[in-house]
Amino acid sequence: MMMLNVKGIGMTSMRTRERMVGRLKEQGVNNHKILDAMRNTPRHLFVDEALASRAYEDTALPIGYNQTISQPYIVAKMTELLLASGPLAKVLEIGTGCGYQTAVLSQVVDYVYTVERIQPLQKKAKNLVWSLKHKNISYLHSDGGWGWPDHAPYDGILVTAAPPEIPEMLLRQLAVGGVMVIPIGHAGGQELQRVTRNASGFEVEILESVNFVPFLSGRE
Incomplete structure (x- = not known):
């Protein structure tokens, strides 16, 4: 069993987390459930210990395998855009990464299905998120472009890497009335899009303009 310092100290303390939440409000995030999830999720545990003191800055940080943990504003904003039309029962996340966005989502929707192409990254994320007692999540090691057809259709789809265009398979797995939030484009020219079916x-x-890692095919 992992021993986790969930509360943090110093630059990872609850006071630092409250400052982050204050910034999110100033940046226009006003969904209280999402702000509570951001406050309650110990971002410092999702990055390397050497970077923990920077965990609550509004910046993306490396998590290995040429991947990053998105800045808190983007995590909160994408989640808010996903929930703009009301509560969601079943959400597909493409790109588990370190599990931070997964943990936030699991606190504001009924159930999360998350797909990651890099197996060791997902395994680490799963262990951490499980230890934080977020259990309304299923994990799949697969090419994100395929989505997770077994559980489709989804009320919401959130994509955390940028393809040049929206993958057809993901569109097919979105329920009528469902919403997808996805970055589209190449490095230096990406835009965040919301797709409603x-x-x-x-x-x-x-x-808005964003900067995500590229959406890659295959599995590792």
Whole structure:
């Protein structure tokens, strides 16, 4: 059993976390459930110990395997965009990464299905998130472009890496009335999009410029 310093000290303390939440409010995040999830999730445990003191800065940090943990604002904002139309029962996350976004999502939706192509990264994330007692999550090691058809359709899909265009398989797995939040584009020219599926097709909103790792195919 992992012994975790969930409360943190100094630059990882609850006071530092409260400052992060204050910044998120200033940046326009106002969903209280999401702010509570950000406050309650110990981001310092999701990064290397050497970077723990920077965990609550509004910056992306490396997590190994050429991947990053997204800045707190992006995690909160993407989650808020996903939930803008109301509560969600079943959400597909593409890109488990270190598990931070997964842990936040699991506190604001009924159930999370998360897919990651890098197996050791997902295994580490699963162990940490489980030890934090977030158990409404299923994990799959697979190519994210395939989604997770077994449990489709999903009320929400959140993608944490940027493909040049929206993968067709993910569109097919979105329920009618469902919402996908996804970064699209190449390095230096990405935009965050929200895709809503309605009875006649898909409505796409372009939201803001972002900078994500590229969406890669295959498994490692």
